[in-house]
Amino acid sequence: MSGIVLDIQDLTIGLPAGADRSSAVQAMNLTLRAGEVTCLIGESGSGKSLAARAVLGLLPGPRVSVTSGRVLFEGQDLVSLSPREMAKIRGARIGMIFQEPMTALNPLHRIGRQIEEVFRIHTTLGATERRARVVKLLADVHLPDPEKIARSFPHQLSGGQRQRAMIAMALALDPKLLIADEPTTALDVTTQAQILHLIHELQREHGTAVLFITHDFGVVADIADHVAVLQKGVLVESGTRDAVLNTPQHPYTKTLLAAVPRLVVPDRPPATPGLVVLESVDVRKSYAAKGFFSRGRSTQALDGVSVQLHRGETLGLVGESGSGKSTLARAMTRLLPIDSGDVILMGEGITHLSTKAMRPYRRQVQMVFQDPYASLDPRQRVVDIISEGPIIHGTPPAEAHARARRLLGLVGLDPSAADRFPHEFSGGQRQRIGIARALAVEPDVLVADEPVSALDVSVQAQVLELLADIKAKLGISMLFVTHDLRVALQICDRIAVMRHGAIVELGPTAEIFAAPRHPYTRALFDAVPGAAWSQGAEILTPAE
Amino acid sequence: MRAGLRRFARNRMALAGAFVIFCVVLLTVTAPFLFPQGAFSLAGQPLQPPSLRFPLGTDALGRDVAAGVAEGARTSLLIGISAALSAVLFGAAVGGVAGYYRGPIDLLLMRMTEFFQTIPAFLLAMLLVVILSPSLLSVIIAIAAVSWPGIARLVRGEFVALGGREFILASAGLGASGPRIIFRHLLPNCLSSIIAVGSLLVATAILLETGLAFLGLGDPNIMSWGLQISAGRVSLRSAWWVCTFPGIAILLTVLSINLIGDGLNEALNPRLRER
Incomplete structure (x- = not known):
């Protein structure tokens, strides 16, 4: 070395x-x-x-x-x-691998041809040998059936497979x-x-x-x-x-x-389960790829999901992309129509209410979104964004504006922020504005869809703290969607692990952490980057 | 928006266009004082070349070409702006409804839009003017009727793209009604594109109007550049000035409006701005 x-x-x-x-x-x-x-x-x-x-x-x-x-x-x-x-x-x-494997590959060319191009540019190898090298490279990065992969187009591979192909390409000429x-x-x-x-x-x-x-x-x-x-x-x-x-x-x-959130369950007094505030009963939702001439395949995003959120608790929905966790969150806030099943809010079915009949229930369930850059109207001032909810529900604008300014203090922003536009704020500050908007209508339930995944770790910790703080202060219940088990352990009382549109395991956080029953939950825990280190153990093994 | 205007001011071509249009507007305002007798009155001998008394000459009937150009400017701007404005309002309404509500309404409205787009615009405008009998209003209606589909498609596209954004979802989650989302969130966010494309529409509307007037389908009681060219075309070889000056006026006006439109597009369109 x-x-x-x-x-x-x-x-x-x-x-x-x-x-x-x-x-x-x-x-x-x-x-x-x-x-x-x-x-x-x-x-x-x-x-x-x-x-x-x-x-x-x-x-x-x-x-x-x-x-x-x-x-x-x-x-x-x-x-x-x-x-x-x-x-x-x-x-x-010098080889390179980029963040987004979809955009780094040319969608019009087959994988094999793109890797071959590296040889064509930098070497004088013949066509047959180039092809043989490509297949060997794809085998080296452990792609199944390399011959077939070489003939595939980027969109036919999964994200992980594409990244493997990118690595094969980067390593094609054995770079230093x-x-x-x-x-x-x-x-x-x-x-x-x-x-x-x-x-x-x-x-x-x-x-x-x-x-x-x-x-x-x-x-x-x-x-x-x-x-x-x-x-x-x-x-x-x-x-x-x-x-x-x-x-x-x-x-x-x-x-x-x-x-950095650690892979540990913080000591917390166990939440005393209250009444059920929000519930989904056997909710199903499928996305049909429908065209005018063809009956496309349909994807089952939610496959009979039943879950209950109790008063005062934080329920985590954890899963990988495509597991249906965000779909479930949107279905439970009635931002997305569902195919069958029921959504019950405080004992009342809200599944089939019209937009108008739904309005009084809207203020009870509010959502915090993932992308702080897309979730605020760029053309509105912060005070207008926050006070929109109360104004819709009949609060006089002057009073709503005054309350919006007070809420800015609650979420840790300066009241002078009220008259500025969203683009003047950082990601973390915008997420605070989004939280203030949700709180403005005094909801009973807060649904947070990956509220920290777009933020830097230090900001992430602050926003999580703010959410926990607000929850304790205002006594609201929270449905917390995340892909990050470390974050879920930190903030949730119970965790539901989702996969392929169904809940595979649901239980108190400490139990799921200590003894995950479902193999998928175990796989998730094993895959957490730096699992051993983030459990608090010092790394004793020297780097080989 | 203010930053957009600042970017617009940095664009020299667009500023030059704005200056020309300012002069045209000035001309329309001062026309009644400069030519108090009007464009239709017989001012002197027919077919006089440009001179001190008639700087742009006279036409076959002895009317002052300069007076015609000045009054024609008013007609062109009036018809161009009001036709473009009506096209924008109607197109935005159709596109907005289609883009927000989607589903069968979207399908119906968009097929209707395509129907209008497949008919040659000028023929349709001619037909409409003939049916409605030539008048200022019918010309405006005809031009608006052939200009709105582009705006409708633009607004629909913007609405569909914005509709999936989280701030629209957030607003729906707060219980906002359809009109509130459309007028408070969606429209303000695509206003800049509408302004940019709408300003270009003014230029095409002016061209359509002169075309109609040239064919004798304009309001016969109102002086227009197209009418002047139409009247002067028979004497083009002997009296070049009758056709040329209104032609230059059309060229300058349409070019300037296009420059302004391009400038606005560049200044206000976020996709172009990033380059």
Whole structure:
């Protein structure tokens, strides 16, 4: 483990005038050795992706460029290379994997042809040999039936399979350096665990140096040899994984680590179950892919789901994408029509009420949405957004506005925020506005659909705290949808694990955590990145 | 919106267009004072070339071409703007209803829209004017009737795209009624695209109007650029000025409105802005 593959010296990346800071990355030093995984971790806007792009010579346009410093790749300075010379290195000696496997592959070309292209550009291999190499590569990344995969189009593969194909492509010419920019962020936890394992295995086999960009300390704990922490473009700490995770030096690293939700059940007084406030009875919903000329296949999004939410409790709906958890949340708020079954609110069936008859019930159930950028009307002032609900339900506008300003205080925002527009706020602040909007009509039930999954860890912790705080203060019940078991353990009293539109296991959080009965629940727990580390155990094994 | 206007002001071509249109508007306002006797009165000898007394010459009946251009500007702007406005209102209503309610209403309205789009616009406008008998109002109606489908499709598309956004769901979750969602959330969010496309409609409406007037289907009692060109075309070889000056007026006006429309589109359209 000696050969230095990549040596980043005093790298500074300038930003155009008018950006929030003068340089995206400030005097960064980082050394990558053969056979080691270096994780570059930071929150959104920390400059971690730009640093990786600078190595690849793929900085966006003339306005963002390397202003000083060197990037030595096997002794050669990449910054001074011409675009032509850079293109020879890219793909051949430096491989890349991107976050979104769907957009990184050309949807019009077969997988095999896209991987073959790498050989066609960089080697003089004949057609037959190229094809044989492609199939071998696909087999190496453990794709089932590589011959068939090579003939498939990207849309015919699952997200995990596509990411495997991307890895096969990146490793086609056995590069010395692999740059992976959040390669597992778009994937489900179980798939993420497999992909991480694959990257680890291939990297050990080939002795590749890996620059792995991530925002998740769980992933770092699983895969890293070295860790570098980036805060607003400044490298604040770097060292071996164990040193950084177990004995962080810099205060920023400490805050980040403290904010990572642990895979433990916090001590909480057991909730005394109240009456049932919101209930679904055998709810079914299918999405039919209907066309004018063809009767398409239909997907069963909800397959007879019955679940009860008691007064004062937080019920977690946990599952991977496509498990139907968001569909269930929307069905229970009657934002989505269902095919059969019943939704019962405070003992009254609300399944078949018209929009008008539904209105009085609307204020009892409110929703907090996932995407803080899409869930607020960009053309309305914050005070109008928050007071819309009360005004609909008959509160005089002046009074509703006054209440909206008070609510801003409750969710931890300055009252001066009221007269500004959503785009002036950060993701976490917007999510607070979304929560204030939901609270404005004084609901009994809050349905939160992945309210923190789009946020950075430190912000995530604050928003979770706010939700728990509000729940305790106002005594509302909460249906909490999440894909992250760590978050669910932290905030939920009971957890329902969903898969393929059905609930496979439902029970008190502590019980599910201690003794998961269903194999799928167990698989979910095993797949949590950095499971061992995030249970609070220190990592004792040195990085191999 | 304010930021959009600032971006618009940086676009030099669009500013030049705005300046020309400002001059045209100024001309329509001052026309009654500049040419108090009106465009239809016999001002002097027929077919006089441009001179000091008649800067743009006179036509075959001895009418002042300059007076005609000035009054024609009023007609063009009046018909162009009111036809485009009615087309935008009607198109937005149809597209909005189709895009918000979807389902069978959407199907019905959109097939109707396509029906209008498949008929050649100018022929349909001619037919409508003939049926309604030529007058200012019938010309406006005819032009609006052939211009609304584009707006309807645009608004429907925007509504469908916005309808899936979470802030619309949130509003529905608060118990908002259909009209409230449409007028408070959906329309304000696609207003910029409507303004941009609507301003381009003004230009096409002016072209349609001159075309109709050229064929003698305009209001016979109102001076129009199309009418002037139509009257001057027989003497084109002997008296070039009768056709040329109204033609230049049409060219400048339509070009300027197109420049303004493009400028607005670039300034207000979020998809173009990111480039």
